[in-house]
Amino acid sequence: MRQEPTPLGGKVRALRRQRGYTQAQLADRLGISASYLNLIEHNRRSISAALLIRFAEVLDLDLKALSLEGQARTVADLMEVFGDPILEAHDVITAEVREMVSAAPTAARAVLALYRAYRNAREGSEALAARLSDGALDGIDSSHLPTEEVSDLIQRHLNYFPELETGAEALWKDARLDQENLSGGLAALLERLGVTVRVLRTSEMGGAVRRYDPESRLLKLSEVLRRGSRNFALAYEIGVLTQEAAIERIVDDPLLTSEASRALARVALANAFAGAVLMPYDRFLAAARTERYDLDLLGHRFRSSFEQTCHRLTTLRRPGDEGVPFHMVRVDIAGNISKRFSASGLRFARFSGACPRWNVFEAFTTPGLIRTQLSRLPDGSTYFWMARTVVRDKGGFHAPRSMVAIAVGCEAARAAELVYADGVALESPGAVVPVGVTCRLCERMDCEQRAFPPLQHPLNVNPHVRGVSFYAPPDGSPP
Numbered sequence: 001m002r003q004e005p006t007p008l009g010g011k012v013r014a015l016r017r018q019r020g021y022t023q024a025q026l027a028d029r030l031g032i033s034a035s036y037l038n039l040i041e042h043n044r045r046s047i048s049a050a051l052l053i054r055f056a057e058v059l060d061l062d063l064k065a066l067s068l069e070g071q072a073r074t075v076a077d078l079m080e081v082f083g084d085p086i087l088e089a090h091d092v093i094t095a096e097v098r099e100m101v102s103a104a105p106t107a108a109r110a111v112l113a114l115y116r117a118y119r120n121a122r123e124g125s126e127a128l129a130a131r132l133s134d135g136a137l138d139g140i141d142s143s144h145l146p147t148e149e150v151s152d153l154i155q156r157h158l159n160y161f162p163e164l165e166t167g168a169e170a171l172w173k174d175a176r177l178d179q180e181n182l183s184g185g186l187a188a189l190l191e192r193l194g195v196t197v198r199v200l201r202t203s204e205m206g207g208a209v210r211r212y213d214p215e216s217r218l219l220k221l222s223e224v225l226r227r228g229s230r231n232f233a234l235a236y237e238i239g240v241l242t243q244e245a246a247i248e249r250i251v252d253d254p255l256l257t258s259e260a261s262r263a264l265a266r267v268a269l270a271n272a273f274a275g276a277v278l279m280p281y282d283r284f285l286a287a288a289r290t291e292r293y294d295l296d297l298l299g300h301r302f303r304s305s306f307e308q309t310c311h312r313l314t315t316l317r318r319p320g321d322e323g324v325p326f327h328m329v330r331v332d333i334a335g336n337i338s339k340r341f342s343a344s345g346l347r348f349a350r351f352s353g354a355c356p357r358w359n360v361f362e363a364f365t366t367p368g369l370i371r372t373q374l375s376r377l378p379d380g381s382t383y384f385w386m387a388r389t390v391v392r393d394k395g396g397f398h399a400p401r402s403m404v405a406i407a408v409g410c411e412a413a414r415a416a417e418l419v420y421a422d423g424v425a426l427e428s429p430g431a432v433v434p435v436g437v438t439c440r441l442c443e444r445m446d447c448e449q450r451a452f453p454p455l456q457h458p459l460n461v462n463p464h465v466r467g468v469s470f471y472a473p474p475d476g477s478p479p
Helices: 009-019 023-030 034-041 049-059 068-081 094-103 105-134 146-156 162-174 179-192 227-242 244-251 259-278 281-290 295-302 306-314 359-365 412-417
Strands: 196-200 210-213 218-222 327-332 337-342 371-376 382-393 401-411 432-434
Touching: 009 023, 009 034, 009 049, 009 094, 009 105, 023 034, 023 049, 068 094, 068 105, 094 105, 146 259, 146 337, 162 227, 162 244, 162 259, 162 281, 179 196, 179 227, 210 227, 218 227, 227 244, 227 259, 244 259, 259 306, 281 295, 295 306, 306 327, 306 382, 306 401, 327 359, 359 371, 359 382, 359 401, 382 412, 401 412
Parallel strands: 196 218, 371 432
Antiparallel strands: 210 218, 327 337, 327 401, 371 382, 382 401
16 A cells, blocks of 8 residues: 655644744644644644645745655655665664654754765765776866756756746747747747857767857757757757746755756756747647647657657646646666656655666667556555657767667556556556565565665575575565
8 A cells, every 4th residue: 555644743843943933832823722733743633724824824934845745755765775785784664764754854854964975975985996096086076966956956846847937938929939930930039139040060069969159149059950959959048048037046946055056957947948948838738638648749749859758748737737747767778867757756766776677677678669567666556657768869870879768657547648558457466567666675575686685674695595586585485
């Protein structure tokens, strides 16, 4: 069964203490008794919608601060932390972690920050050792991960940025853009902004596919960019030039701790704006519903790449007019996750590898074909996935090519809304693939692809018994 959500009592108590209120003071401002507030803080009374809004008004906070989504992510992240071999001897269980996050959310986040610092220090020392062995010391950094901070920022906003959506809608109206000649309309708008657009041969681009010179206000695009990609590049540059104020407001966030993180976030947000221009919210959502989220058909209609189409589906989170809540992941053939987002409830590992049973990895065995999968996690939550490989190249016979796999998915309860679920026995146990988030957190002992022992069971090797994996005896009992 799906785990019960983390209660709000601990979060309310933490927020009250952060604001410097006693229970009596906060209760008086809320218009309830101190005893009732005490029951709420100890998870013995639920919070009505009206009282929840009152909490937000009195404590001057965004309702997102009271969201259980963040607490659930913290629980999942901490379980992964306690799955590290240096902590496995402490036998920390999920219930204890959930109680800690509920009762002391600030302390829980501090533990995560401490573990990140440890991981960064360890990775930094390994990088230093490698450089020393090569006799090189220049360019050593502190192993910061701006990509993680930007991923956290996007996740916290649920990949929906209203200001950028509004900006894209205004652009269509003010520039009188036309879907059939979008490229011409975008280029004309850039000209009005004082930017000259030129399409050049690959030999003149210096290895780039898009290059903008702020001084000469010249935007160079490579000839290898197809029409959809060229439109995206034009819309991206328009976003950089016209959406600076909105982007800077979003980037001014304590989650981003370095200029590198803020710079990467600016790029991600300009990309989000470009996606909103190529695939206008209302029109794209209507088409997605009508065509039952057919990725290829949507890509043809809006002249967007497979990855751009998948990413846009994850941004359809406008309150009151939402699409299917999707998760999305991008991996390379070595299993490195370079993009991740989840609105479906699926958890991605932050500190270790993903489950090899996910169909995003199987996509590499059938390049260019969409693979589907109905998967179930150990907690009983079930998801429907679509995955396909994408080849990236810079054009020409000798140009380097790389392959990644893109996967999007949703809760199985929403799968019938997707064309890819036609013919899939969604209610049949035989159609479900048992998966995990990562080996250390997965309790399945009968997995032939298990790479590490699970956190829930201590490693106890029996040299005389070999099961489906090194860590599972054939009788199914714990090792």
